[in-house]
Amino acid sequence: MIMNRRNYDIVIIGAGVIGCSVARALSRYDLSVLCIDRESDVCEGTSKANSAIIHAGFDAKPGSLKALLNVRGNQMMDQIAEELDVPFKRIGAMVLCFCEEDISVLKDLMDKGEKNGVEGIRLLSREEALELEPGLGDEVYAALHVPSSGIVCPFELTLAFAENAYHNGTEFSLNTEVTGIKMLPETEPHTANKPKDADEAAEDIAEARERLRSGTGYKFMIDTDNGSFVSKCVINCAGVYADKIHNMVCEPSFSIVARKGEYMLMDKSAGNTVSHTIFQTPTRMGKGVLVTPTVHGNLLVGPTAYDIDDKENVGTTRDGLGTVRAKSSMSIKDIPFNKVINSFSGLRATGSTGDFIIQEDEKVKGFIDVAGIESPGLSSAPAIGTYVADIVCRILDPAVNPYYDPTRLGIPRVAEMSVEDRRRLVGQRPDYGQIVCRCEEISEGEIQDAIRRPLGATTLDGVKRRVRAGMGRCQGGFCAPKVMDMLAHELGISYAEVKKNG
């Protein structure tokens, strides 16, 4: 990424779904924003490995930020999906209980849901539940039905936020890991770029002094392995490392634990096993093991929930996958585990306060934490974006961006088109007729798009997240060599330099 400036109104640390949603919400304003991430792509952390659910918001404690932002985020999703061309389906959810005593748990959830503003929740008997979901396990006693719950593609949502923000002027610096954050001395104005002449310098100094007086001057120096940046505000969206980033410049006030969740993903031929997202009554550690179709038609089961020390450890375990298998089988009979095409795990950024931590630091003004974003983080992402933008507006009082465009068009999903639309498109651009990934039916044209777009893919996984090449039942066995070839060709690198991820 070519950097032509080093000072910004705002530096966002972390380009996951939260960082990118914040970036997009801020791109509505006339602000210079830089979003940085240590990885080579957006969506490389928790955002790429989660349940891909837009929760309704019945689970969070009433009055909490989680409750507020989840319900609001859920309500925003239809518009977001429309504006950003992101696949989203409001399929509804069921929460199962397995004995009479647990009916009270369902009723509590229903109460909480109503207090949180979730509409349409109903308590179903076993028989009523079976009518909606015939595959339920024999032990299922009763269920809650929550119609507003939905499923989304978390990769595409993150990418769409990022691409739209980029389109509206946000800059991104990937492969950029923060090594330290310093407060700049309040008395000295700072610009990282050397002014061209004395007049300009004097002007800059005067302007900076004025900003400092009004509390909006350049205050932070963000040191990275890719140079230093200067900004007025820092927004900490660093996921499992949000505590580390916070403590670089603020007094410790919270900690983040990585809580691992393991999943199994099944072939599309298993996608119709259920038609709702099926939860179990939640526990202290999370929402329990769910069974859900994905927005692309696969079946997803998981996650487990246990805390780990190593925040880089996204490995699956035999025990974890066994737990997923056992617990999901209670909810749904006959899950076709022989159709598993992949297993993975993600790390929840579990904060020590129990709620999302989204606020300007009390002492270090201009430093905004967006931390502890565990579930329902993905669901809340759109609302977190605007919530953080409101905080920024109170600090910097920006003008609106006159060129702001809320829409983004995704890469054409050729295989999903009607025969006639597809015929027309392939006629216009024949590369869309050359199938590279046979399982997901992804064409050369789509993969070219994935690589050539702004913030384009530079790795095999990057291509996979953008257009699903390699996401299918052969997991790239056939198309990986071809995609490697295309990456090498498009990026001007050798085969050996083509990476899977990172």
Place this chain on the structure above:
Amino acid sequence: MDRHVSLAVIGAGPAGLAAAVSAHEAGIENIVIYERDEKLGGILNQCIHNGFGLHTFKEELTGPEYATRFIDKVRELGIRCETESMVVSISPQREITVVSKRYGLRVVSADAIVLAMGCRERPRGALNIPGMRPQGIYTAGAAQKLVNCEGYVPGKEVVILGSGDIGLIMARRMTLEGAHVKVVAELMPYSGGLKRNIVQCLDDYDIPLKLSHTVVDIKGKRKLEGVTIAEVGPDGAPVPGTEEYYECDTLLLSCGLIPENELSLTAGIGINRITNGPFVDDRLETDVPGIFACGNVLHVHDLVDYVSEEAGRAGRHAADYILSGGAKKNPPNIVKVTPGQGIRYTVPVTIDLGNIEEDVHVRFRVGAVYKKVTIKLMCGDKELTSKRRTIVVPSEMEDVILRKSILEEVDGDIRVEMTGGGL
């Protein structure tokens, strides 16, 4: 409808090529072979080792040489081949939707179709191997393509999980390319590949084969650093205390092949859950009239010679179907063919005794290693044919021929039975 053809062959690997040639020889001229790759020959193009064609041509050829024999024949007969053309759906009425860069999207109707799409490798995800997901894990076939077609050797220190034939071939190939293949681990107590490949690819290079072993952990965030291998007990679970760590930068997987029948499903063809291939009758016709299947899309073969032979029959039967307009000469008299104890499946699953025109091959695999067995094809108490085998193994397909003369005497369902060997 953009076009009409007599016979559409889907796939130009060994099965598709042989089917097209035999259909042409049986009198069908308007044939098109659709191939998604840019070249004809299918997976044989990356199989540059020798050992192909001992049955068919009585000589040892490399994969590309074997394919060339059929490609030359296809060219000589003037059979139309459309490469870089992917069939994305087939209707039960035999309308094919095909997309390509050159011709765009077209819908083609066919009087008959031969399915010859081959198979794919079982990926890491389907094996539920715990651990991280770094770069450096490849199916053996993907690695074979990288090494043999792209000239790129993916690593230097190699562990192989699974002793399928491609894994064994790649153990030798990687060694010849200067890599160090440390071990081949096989979950089952017997090898998944042919005996000759164990000898020629492992024993000759002192590569250890550990039976009843599997990978229980994978280390490395971005790049593979190593794997842990452990012994598995009779229940398939790892035995604690037997873990051994192997430093490596490459893990190759050769853990089974799965027929690629997603296209068959679009036509509503019934799929056998054991073979993952279509149910077919003695004419290799699926349960959708006019659609035939052969080669690895029907059931996974271990020798290409058997693929070519089977595909030749499928092509002939498809030609008969086209020439007769789908009409049978005699009223059908359909009997079932079922597998007995120790036998996993049979191809075909039915025989039409009313319309037998040639000998019928009954092909199957056994579920475990059995020694000194007798395989019998029975109709009630009547033995139709039998053969003795000193050893039968799951990695080798069995083939029993039911003579036309014998079938003319049969009047009921046929059962494949195996006796001896501790059964």
